[in-house]
Every structure is written in C-alpha cells, then in structure tokens.
Amino acid sequence: MTTPxxxxxxxxxxxxxxxxxxxxxxxxxxxxxxxxxxxxVGESGCGKSVTxxxxxxxxxxxxxxxxxxxxxxxxxxxxIDLTRLSPKGAELRAIRGAEIALIxxxxxxxxxxxxxxxxxxxxxxxxxxxQWRPRGPRLSRAEARSMxxxxxxxxxxxxxxxxxxAYSWQLSGGLRQRAMIAMALxxxxxxxxxxxxxxxxxxxxxxxILNLLRDLQRQHGTAIVFITHDLGVIAQMARYVVVxxxxxxxxxxxxxxxxxxxxxxxxxxxxxxxxxMNVPPRTLLPTIAGSIPHPLGRPRGCPFHPRCPDAIPGVxxxxxxxxxxxxxxxLASCFLYNRDExxxx
Amino acid sequence: MAPMTRYVLKRLVLLPALLFLFxxxxxAIVQAPPGDFLTTYVATLAxxxxxxxxxxxxxxxxxxxxxxxxxxxxxxxxxxxxxxxLGLSLEYQRPNAELIGERLVLTMVLALLSFVFTWVVxxxxxxxxxxxxxxxxxxxxxxxxxxGVATPNFMLALVLMWGAxxxxxxxxxxxxxxxxxxxxxSVARVVDLLKHVWLPAVxxxxxxxxxxxxxxxxxxxxxxxxxxxxTARAKGLSEWRLVVRYPARLALNPLVSTIGWYLPALFSGxxxxxxxxxxxxxxxxxxxxxxxxxxYLAGSILLIYCFLTIVGTLISDILLAWxxxxxxxxxxxx
Ligand SMILES: Nc1ncnc2c1ncn2[C@@H]1O[C@H](COP(=O)(O)OP(=O)(O)OP(=O)(O)O)[C@@H](O)[C@H]1O
Ligand code: SF4
Ligand SMILES: [Mg+2]
Numbered sequence: 001m002t003t004p005x006x007x008x009x010x011x012x013x014x015x016x017x018x019x020x021x022x023x024x025x026x027x028x029x030x031x032x033x034x035x036x037x038x039x040x041v042g043e044s045g046c047g048k049s050v051t052x053x054x055x056x057x058x059x060x061x062x063x064x065x066x067x068x069x070x071x072x073x074x075x076x077x078x079x080i081d082l083t084r085l086s087p088k089g090a091e092l093r094a095i096r097g098a099e100i101a102l103i104x105x106x107x108x109x110x111x112x113x114x115x116x117x118x119x120x121x122x123x124x125x126x127x128x129x130x131q132w133r134p135r136g137p138r139l140s141r142a143e144a145r146s147m148x149x150x151x152x153x154x155x156x157x158x159x160x161x162x163x164x165x166a167y168s169w170q171l172s173g174g175l176r177q178r179a180m181i182a183m184a185l186x187x188x189x190x191x192x193x194x195x196x197x198x199x200x201x202x203x204x205x206x207x208x209i210l211n212l213l214r215d216l217q218r219q220h221g222t223a224i225v226f227i228t229h230d231l232g233v234i235a236q237m238a239r240y241v242v243v244x245x246x247x248x249x250x251x252x253x254x255x256x257x258x259x260x261x262x263x264x265x266x267x268x269x270x271x272x273x274x275x276x277m278n279v280p281p282r283t284l285l286p287t288i289a290g291s292i293p294h295p296l297g298r299p300r301g302c303p304f305h306p307r308c309p310d311a312i313p314g315v316x317x318x319x320x321x322x323x324x325x326x327x328x329x330x331l332a333s334c335f336l337y338n339r340d341e342x343x344x345x
Numbered sequence: 346m347a348p349m350t351r352y353v354l355k356r357l358v359l360l361p362a363l364l365f366l367f368x369x370x371x372x373a374i375v376q377a378p379p380g381d382f383l384t385t386y387v388a389t390l391a392x393x394x395x396x397x398x399x400x401x402x403x404x405x406x407x408x409x410x411x412x413x414x415x416x417x418x419x420x421x422x423x424x425x426x427x428x429x430x431l432g433l434s435l436e437y438q439r440p441n442a443e444l445i446g447e448r449l450v451l452t453m454v455l456a457l458l459s460f461v462f463t464w465v466v467x468x469x470x471x472x473x474x475x476x477x478x479x480x481x482x483x484x485x486x487x488x489x490x491x492x493g494v495a496t497p498n499f500m501l502a503l504v505l506m507w508g509a510x511x512x513x514x515x516x517x518x519x520x521x522x523x524x525x526x527x528x529x530x531s532v533a534r535v536v537d538l539l540k541h542v543w544l545p546a547v548x549x550x551x552x553x554x555x556x557x558x559x560x561x562x563x564x565x566x567x568x569x570x571x572x573x574x575x576t577a578r579a580k581g582l583s584e585w586r587l588v589v590r591y592p593a594r595l596a597l598n599p600l601v602s603t604i605g606w607y608l609p610a611l612f613s614g615x616x617x618x619x620x621x622x623x624x625x626x627x628x629x630x631x632x633x634x635x636x637x638x639x640x641y642l643a644g645s646i647l648l649i650y651c652f653l654t655i656v657g658t659l660i661s662d663i664l665l666a667w668x669x670x671x672x673x674x675x676x677x678x679x
Contacts, residue, residue: 058578060570088584096581104579106572112591113573114598114669124580167670183580 003073004031005190005223006055006100011068011083013047013054022295024050024063026247026303029323032191035221037214039238039255041231041270043292047247048227049105052193056096057087072100075190098128101189105196105227107177111168117176118164121148121183128187151182156212174205178212185216192217193225198233210237231271235259240329243267246293246303249323253330264332266304302335310336348673352666356659367651368426372419375644383411385638386435409641422644432641436633441642444630445649451520451538452626455615458542459550460607467554471561472593475569476584486558493555499617502548506622509544517544518623545622549615553607561596568592594668601664605657609650 013025025047032038040048053059055070070082072095085092096102104110111117122144125132129139145164152160155178168176177197184192194213198206214237217224226237234241235255242252243266251264262268269288290307293299299306305316315335322341323333335341383405390397406412409432410421425432431441474483509515519526525537568574569592577587616628627646634643666673 053575056579058575060575090583093581093583096579098581102576102579104572104576109572110576111573112577112595113671114595115591120576123582127581167674169671170674180576183576 002033004033004071005073006032006225007069007071007079008051008055009069009071011051011054011070012066013050013059013063014066016062016064017296020296023298024247024295025054026298027068027320028244028247028249029068030242030249030252032223032225034190034223035217036240037217037224037226037238039234039241040225040227040244041229041234041241042244044229045292045295046244048244049195050247051244052102052195052225052227055082055193056100056102057082057085057092058096074099094128094131097124097189098131098187099189100191100193101184101187103177103180103184103192103194103197105199107173107180107197107200110180111176113167113169115167116165117168117171117179117183118145118148118152118166121151121164121179121186124183124186132187148182148186151186152179155179155182155185155216156208157182173201174209177201177205177209181209181212181216185220185222188220189222191223191225193227195227196229197226198228198230206233213237231259243270246298248303248320249331249333250304251330251332251334252323253327257327257330261327261330263326263330263337264334265308265310265336267332269307269309302333312336349666352673353663356662360655360659363655364652367655368423368648369419371644371647371651372422374647375640376415376418378638378640383409389435389637422641426645426648431645434634434642435639436637436642441645444642445627445645448625448627448630449649451624452628454538455520455542455546455549455624455626456607458546459553460604462546462550463554463557466550467557468561468593468597470554471558471596472565472588474558474562475565475596476588478566490555490558493551494559496551497617498548498552499621501551502545502618502621505544505548517541520545520624545618545624548618548622557600560600564596564599565592568596571595598665598669601668602661604664605654605659605661607657609654609657 008031009029011025011028012023015022015024028047028051030038030040040051042048050059050063053063054065057065059065065083068083071079072082073079082092082095111120122141125144125147126139133139148164149160152163157163157175157178163171163175163179168179171179177200181194181197184194192213197213198209201209210233213224213226216222224237226234228234238255240253241255241258243250243258243264245266250266251258251262258267259271262271266288273288288307289309293306299317301315301317301319302308302311302321305311308316311317312335319335321333321335321338323331324338324341326332326337383402386405387397387402408421408425410417413421422432429442431445433439434441434444437444470486474486477483506517509517520538520541521528521534522537522541525534528534565588569588571592574587574592577591578584580587582590615624615626616632618624619626619628631643631646633639634646
C-alpha cells in the first residue's frame with residue numbers, strides 16, 4: 001500500500017451565521033492515494049464543496065475550519081497538516097494551484113469575465129514557475145503563451161492559439177470546462193479536485209470530459225478527487241468512493257464493494273434511487289423517504305436517523321456512530337454494524 | 346474594424362446631434378424671460394447714469410438679429426459661437442469668452458483636483474473596508490462616511506475656514522493671495538494657486554469621497570462572493586494581488602461610468618461653496634448672469650456645461666468599454 005498523498009481526518013467546518021451555527025462539514029475522513037481517483041457522492045448541500053474548499057483553506061467567512069487535520073504528503077519527506085498553515089501565508093499559497101488544483105463547481109462564472117482565459121492561465125504558470133520548473137531561465141511571456149496553447153491543445157480545444165485570447169463568455173460550456181481543466185493542470189499538480197465538472201454540460205460533452213480527465217490521470221498519474229451527484233459517473237471514473245450525508249461520511253470503500261454490497265442504509269437507499277435497465281419503464285422510482293433537513297436543524301445522533309428505515313430506537317437518535325471498518329476496504333458509520341458501540345451506555 | 350474603434354466612432358457620430366439639441370434647449374431657456382437683453386441693457390445703463398447712442402444700440406440689434414424672427418436669432422447666435430464670439434457681457438462690459446475662459450480654467454483645476462482626491466482616497470478605503478468587513482477600521486470608515494455624506498459642504502467650508510483662521514492664522518478664502526488675484530499668469534502665480542486650491546478641492550470632494558467609498562465597498566463585497574474569486578484564490582494568488590486584479594477591477598466598472606457626471610456636477614454643485622469661500626469659478630458667474638438677464642453670458646455657460654456633460658459621458662463610456670470587454674463587444678457588434 002502506498003502512502004496517501006492526502007489524508008483528511010475528522011474534518012469539521014462550521015459556518016457562524018447570525019441565524020445560528022451551520023455544521024456544514026462535521027467529521028469527514030478519507031484518504032487519497034497517488035494516482036487514484038476518489039469519487040465523492042452525496043445529495044446537494046451535504047458539504048462536498050465545503051470539504052474541498054477546506055482542503056485549500058479557501059472556505060469563505062463566516063465559515064471556518066473548527067477541527068480535524070488535513071495531512072498533505074509533500075514530495076520531500078514529511079506530511080504537513082494544512083489546517084495549521086495560515087490561509088493567507090506563502091506556504092499554503094505555494095500548494096494551491098501548484099500541488100493541489102481545484103476545478104470549481106460553477107464553470108459559468110469561474111473565470112473572470114474581463115480577462116481572457118489565456119491570461120488567467122498564464123498567470124498561474126508564472127505564479128508557480130519555480131515549482132513546476134525549479135531550475136532554468138525565467139519564464140518569458142512568449143513561452144508562457146505557447147505553453148498555454150499546448151495546454152489547450154492537450155485538453156482537446158481546437159484552434160488553441162485563437163481560443164486563448166477569448167473571454168470565458170465567448171466559449172461554449174464544454175470549452176469553458178476544458179479551459180478550466182487546462183488551467184488546473186497547468187502547474188502539474190499532484191492532486192486535482194474536480195467539483196462536479198460535468199453537471200453544466202450536455203451528455204456528449206460530459207462523456208468527452210470524463211474521458212479527458214481519465215486520460216490525463218493515466219498520463220500524469222495525477223490523483224483526482226471527483227465530486228458528483230451521479231453514481232453512474234462514479235462507477236465510470238473512480239476506484240474508490242466516499243458517500244456523504246449532512247456533512248459526514250456514511251460509507252466509503254472500493255467502488256465494486258460499495259456498489260455490489262452497500263452496507264449503510266443511506267448508500268442502499270441512494271443506489272435504489274438510480275434508474276436501472278432491468279426495471280420496466282414508467283415505474284415509479286423509489287426515492288429516499290423524507291427530505292434533507294434544513295442546515296440549521298441538523299438532527300441529533302446519526303444524521304440519517306429521521307429517514308432511516310432501520311433506525312434502532314433509543315440509540316440512533318441519541319448518539320453519533322463512528323466510521324468503522326466493516327470489510328476489506330469498506331468503512332461505514334452505522335450502529336447496525338457496530339452492536340458493541342450501540343449497546344454501550 | 347476592432348470593436349473598440351467601432352464603439353468610439355459610434356459615440357462620436359452622436360456628438361454633434363446632441364450638441365444641436367442642447368443648443369436649441371439652452372437658447373429657448375435664456376430667451377424665455379420677457380423683453381430682450383438690449384432693453385435690459387439700456388435700462389441698466391440709464392439707471393447707472395451712463396448712456397449708449399442709438400447707433401450703437403442699432404448695431405448690437407443687428408449683430409444679434411434681435412429685430413428678426415427667433416430662429417434667425419438662434420442662427421446668429423450659432424454663427425457667432427462658431428466664430429468663437431461668445432458675445433459681450435452686459436454687466437461686465439467685457440467679452441464673454443474672456444470672462445468664462447479665466448474661470449473655466451480655475452474651475453477645471455479645482456474639479457480635477459477634487460476628483461483625484463476623491464478617487465485616491467475612496468477607492469483604497471472602499472477596498473480595505475470590503476476586505477475587512479465588520480472590522481474596527483471598517484466601522485470607523487463607515488462612521489466617517491456617514492458624517493461626510495451628511496455634512497453640507499458649505500458648512501464644512503465654514504468650519505475649516507474658521508479653524509484655519511482661528512488656529513493657524515491663515516486666510517483660506519479665494520484661490521490666490523491678494524497679491525496674485527489680478528496678476529497675469531506666471532510660475533509664482535501657479536505656485537500660489539496650488540497653495541490655496543487644495544482646501545476647496547478637499548471641501549468639494551468630501552461628500553463625493555464618502556459616497557464613493559460606500560459604493561466601492563458594496564460593489565466589492567458583491568464581487569468577492571463570485572466564483573471567479575474562489576478560482577483566483579485556489580490558484581494561489583496572494584489576497585491583495587487577487588483582489589486588486591480581479592474583483593476590485595470589476596467593482597470599479599460601474600463607478601467608471603459615473604466619471605462623466607463629475608465635471609458638470611462640480612460646476613453646479615459648488616455654487617454655495619464657491620460663494621462662501623469666494624472662489625473665482627464659474628458657478629457664481631452663472632448665477633449673476635441669470636439674475637441680471639445677461640443672456641448671452643448665461644447661454645454660453647450653459648452650453649459649455651452641456652458640452653462638458655456630453656464629453657464627460659463619452660469619456661466614461663470609452664473608459665468603461667476599454668475596461669470591460671463585454672461592453673466593448675456587445676456595443677461594437679450592434
Ligand atoms: N458561504 C456559505 N455561507 C453559509 N453557509 C454555507 C456557505 N457555503 C456553504 N454553506 C452551507 O454548507 C452546506 C454544504 O454546502 P456545499 O456547498 O458544500 O454543498 P455541496 O455538497 O457541494 O452541494 P451541491 O451538490 O449542491 O454542490 C450547505 O448546506 C450550506 O448550508
Ligand atoms: S446509525 Fe441508525 S439511523 Fe443511522 S444509518 Fe445506521 S441504522 Fe440508520
Ligand atoms: Mg458543491
């Protein structure tokens with residue numbers, strides 16, 4: 001087993017709003033190994049994006065990391081805890097974009113509308129120049145430009161030399177997403193976080209972008225954290241999957257194990273709600289009972305208990321189950337698989 | 346043609362048409378009071394004991410076409426204007442061009458300085474406030490801004506003048522020391538002007554600075570929540586660099602479109618301050634011209650106002666298009 005490049009351990013990110021405390025991320029743990037694709041799934045609002053922003057320490061106020069560790073394995077030796085670095089400090093800024101890159105969720109507005117996309121990529125290249133090229137002459141403007149053209153070509157943008165001078169609003173959704181991927185990959189990061197990179201594009205483009213990411217991942221051995229609502233996409237892309245609900249990890253493990261033998265009641269419900277080829281057409285899809293609670297009205301105990309068909313009376317509503325190993329790669333946080341913990345006083 | 350060039354050309358084509366409309370409107374306004382200006386003139390002269398010969402009156406009547414229909418008068422006025430002849434001031438007995446020219450320069454200097462003061466103070470203050478919302482300095486700036494907006498500027502002028510006089514033993518009225526008021530332009534006169542002009546420039550700029558700080562703060566706070574800021578931050582840019590380069594730049598755009606209003610607003614808005622501080626700028630001149638029915642003087646000043654407004658708007662439109670490619674492309678393509 002390799003050493004993980006990234007280890008998120010019991011991460012907690014809370015938003016201190018005037019109306020109350022939102023525990024957007026409340027104890028999330030997972031690992032990312034070099035060159036691995038980790039999928040993160042969960043319903044809207046379960047804290048996926050906030051977790052990713054926390055890794056780079058760019059959660060916007062009033063949000064704050066209130067607990068846990070984010071251990072990042074540097075190229076040289078020791079792992080560092082990113083939560084201990086100052087969010088505005090040089091050390092963390094040298095990791096952002098250069099070692100861990102983010103493809104943000106909103107591709108429409110993720111580029112500045114008044115700067116050409118090429119300019120914004122050149123900026124990243126210049127900024128981290130000494131990291132992706134420790135030696136050699138300083139990067140000239142012309143060289144940065146031609147590198148950007150190459151990047152555009154490598155993500156499958158036709159007429160790259162013209163396109164780098166375009167503004168983001170002049171590009172189609174698919175092209176914009178490719179340009180964003182080009183920017184994220186520009187400094188050859190070791191971890192790429194892709195926050196729902198395919199939700200805003202049509203199905204054909206979605207397939208192309210997924211293929212592109214997979215190819216790039218194979219070529220460069222970049223680890224990818226892939227966020228989506230779509231379990232089908234996870235099955236195509238990821239080796240390992242993390243299922244989140246209300247700011248906590250419900251279950252995680254190798255994709256085959258989770259898909260074929262889901263253990264957690266939430267994962268089971270989630271898998272049942274995807275349409276399958278074997279179901280006769282026009283039958284009502286099973287949905288998860290109940291609805292997601294309001295962010296301010298988080299349930300006590302297991303966050304899923306108000307909707308859980310298997311909830312254990314007197315236990316699930318009282319205490320929070322911890323994430324425990326239940327198979328070779330599988331972990332779940334559910335009292336059903338941890339009777340000892342459930343029966344503790 | 347580049348979108349930018351097209352955009353500018355389209356604006357320039359509109360310029361003469363707008364000027365024509367304004368000139369008609371201005372003419373109609375200065376013509377509105379009963380009686381023509383020659384009658385007023387003769388009466389004024391008579392009341393002050395001097396007189397004017399019948400031939401002179403006749404000559405003036407012909408020069409301005411006063412015996413002809415109104416549209417001829419308008420055309421005569423335009424013809425004179427085109428020749429650079431703004432007419433004669435009745436009250437001052439001097440060519441209007443001379444009267445206005447001198448004051449126009451001082452007004453522009455004052456406007457430019459108070460504009461620079463406003464922007465140099467307000468933009469950084471607004472950026473700081475937005476980057477540190479609810480911090481002690483943000484609250485302090487907010488307070489100062491409310492006071493700044495709420496204080497009438499003539500009041501501020503009075504307080505400062507009194508302060509300077511009482512504690513610094515300085516007389517800060519006017520734009521020149523007594524020795525230089527009537528002197529011809531020279532280096533020494535310019536230096537003297539610079540010594541005096543900053544106070545009125547600050548007085549005239551305070552309310553605008555306060556407003557601009559608030560607007561900049563609000564605009565930037567909006568922009569800071571946009572996804573492209575997250576992208577820039579995730580890229581590893583330092584906070585100041587990224588704010589200045591991205592959201593501040595976008596927050597400025599709507600402000601740039603207000604630059605054009607600045608000059609005319611300062612022209613007319615500064616009347617009370619100019620009177621209180623005894624500033625030789627154009628506001629008081631216009632007021633007197635209107636009161637005395639010095640119609641070609643008033644007409645000329647109003648027309649210059651209009652011209653400056655149009656040019657100002659043009660400048661801010663061009664600046665905005667230059668700053669914001671979305672506008673450049675949209676307008677240039679239409
Ligand atoms: N800026 C913010 N201010 C207040 N609360 C926030 C903020 N950003 C996120 N949250 C809270 O954090 C929770 C998780 O948000 P997050 O964006 O991580 O969800 P997500 O899992 O990415 O959802 P989606 O699939 O819709 O992108 C939300 O329910 C919201 O209440
Ligand atoms: S802990 Fe209880 S409520 Fe939560 S998922 Fe397991 S059985 Fe359901
Ligand atoms: Mg999200």
